[in-house]
Amino acid sequence: KAGVTQTPRYLIKTRGQQVTLSCSPISGHRSVSWYQQTPGQGLQFLFEYFSETQRNKGNFPGRFSGRQFSNSRSEMNVSTLELGDSALYLCASSLAPGGNTGELFFGEGSRLTVL
Amino acid sequence: DAKTTQPPSMDCAEGRAANLPCNHSTISGNEYVYWYRQIHSQGPQYIIHGLKNNETNEMASLIITEDRKSSTLILPHATLRDTAVYYCIAPNYNQGGKLIFGQGTELSVKP
Numbered sequence: 001k002a003g004v005t006q007t008p009r010y011l012i013k014t015r016g017q018q019v020t021l022s023c024s025p026i027s028g029h030r031s032v033s034w035y036q037q038t039p040g041q042g043l044q045f046l047f048e049y050f051s052e053t054q055r056n057k058g059n060f061p062g063r064f065s066g067r068q069f070s071n072s073r074s075e076m077n078v079s080t081l082e083l084g085d086s087a088l089y090l091c092a093s094s095l096a097p098g099g100n101t102g103e104l105f106f107g108e109g110s111r112l113t114v115l
Numbered sequence: 116d117a118k119t120t121q122p123p124s125m126d127c128a129e130g131r132a133a134n135l136p137c138n139h140s141t142i143s144g145n146e147y148v149y150w151y152r153q154i155h156s157q158g159p160q161y162i163i164h165g166l167k168n169n170e171t172n173e174m175a176s177l178i179i180t181e182d183r184k185s186s187t188l189i190l191p192h193a194t195l196r197d198t199a200v201y202y203c204i205a206p207n208y209n210q211g212g213k214l215i216f217g218q219g220t221e222l223s224v225k226p
Contacts, residue, residue: 033214042219090158104151
């Protein structure tokens with residue numbers, strides 16, 4: 001079956017712009033988590049959604065937001081982009097919230113470059 | 116936030132067993148230990164998880180000490196393709212069970 005699909009794979013934005021990233025989970029998976037990965041900070045948890053509700057949130061400013069739709073697809077948005085937002089954004093899906101099922105399935109990520 | 120500590124890097128000869136340690140001394144009785152790995156430029160990949168019994172699957176074995184304060188991931192016959200960063204994670208159920216990745220162990224398998 002198809003894996004986790006993230007779009008776009010690569011994108012370039014300039015400071016001050018906003019960006020929306022999309023994630024389509026594995027069919028049947030209702031939980032979606034988002035992570036930011038940078039060389040300096042590693043993999044950092046952004047938020048987790050389950051059945052359209054935000055279940056967990058990491059320590060990121062309010063410029064980072066997300067949502068989940070009734071078909072479990074998820075989007076995350078970053079407004080007023082800063083240079084430090086350049087990163088690989090990873091989405092992961094699971095049947096139930098990640099900590100309860102043991103297995104997160106990750107997509108290949110969306111690589112954002114902010115100039 | 117990570118509740119686990121791992122050595123930053125390790126080397127292993129191809130064909131030999133790779134034993135990756137993880138300390139999770141503050142883990143609670145009902146919290147599982149999960150292992151993931153990330154090959155360069157790819158999303159992390161689930162390997163295995165366990166509670167208190169040793170576990171084995173087609174990828175690896177997980178040995179958890181009786182007091183549950185540490186565990187070891189064993190790749191029985193490491194190959195060059197096993198070169199990756201390996202993450203040991205113990206989700207905090209008091210914080211909703213979110214999976215927090217630490218810095219992991221960078222395993223280099225050498226010919």
